[in-house]
Amino acid sequence: MAGQLKVAVIYYSATGITYQMAQAAVQAAVDADPTAEVRLRKVRELAPDEAIRSNVGWSAHRLETQDVMEAEPDDLAWADVIVFGTPTRYGVMSAQLKQFIDTTGPLWAAGTMVNKIFTGFCTAATAHGGQEATLLSLYTVIYHWGGIVVAPGYVDPSQFVSGNPYGASHTSNNGQTAPDEMAVKATTVQVQRALQVATALRAGMA
DSSP states (O other): OOSSOEEEEEEOOSSSHHHHHHHHHHHHHHHHOTTOEEEEEEOOOOSOHHHHHTOHHHHHHHHHTTTSOBOOHHHHHHOSEEEEEEEOBTTBOOHHHHHHHTTOHHHHHTTTTTTOEEEEEEEESSTTSSHHHHHHHHHHHHHHHTOEEOOOTTOSTTHHHHOOTTOOEEEOTTTTSOOOHHHHHHHHHHHHHHHHHHHHHHHHHO
16 A cells, blocks of 8 residues: 555446445545545446346436446456445345456455455445345455455444445435435545545555
8 A cells, every 4th residue: 555545436337326326435535535546437237238228217327427437357456445336136236246246356366455445335226125235245255355344334423314334325216316415425424434444554554
């Protein structure tokens, strides 16, 4: 961890809700450390074209984010802080994000992710759609990597309103409701905390 702090926000989003939270995460990182270098990366889409075309929101979002670069394992190797974002799929992360994670075997074998800082946020269609389970499934991967999970906890008064100590989450009402002020605030608190821990870790290891 020498030089500028490097932050990668890596996400999957079908209709754009998780993408909006990823944008909030990027802004939070920039605000927390204006000297940090921040990358926004989407993971590769796996769904067939016919499925995407059948959903107006899905096809529109693919067009909207066509210029966002796709994540590569090198983005994980590069970053000091990795922020993952995913919609909930039956209480676990999306298949698209899982597929990306499944390409990281060489990084895991080399110990590349050891002592990197990780945190995650998610979205779900309904209020009890598996937000906490999704984040826990994501963090299980990080334990295998030897990474350091930084969850938001209740370190800020706003967390007692948003109410998810595992990570920022938002209920989209089946993709109809954009992230509100509470979700953006929770994302901001979480990312800022991750950068604070990364900065302290860098100083301690130095």
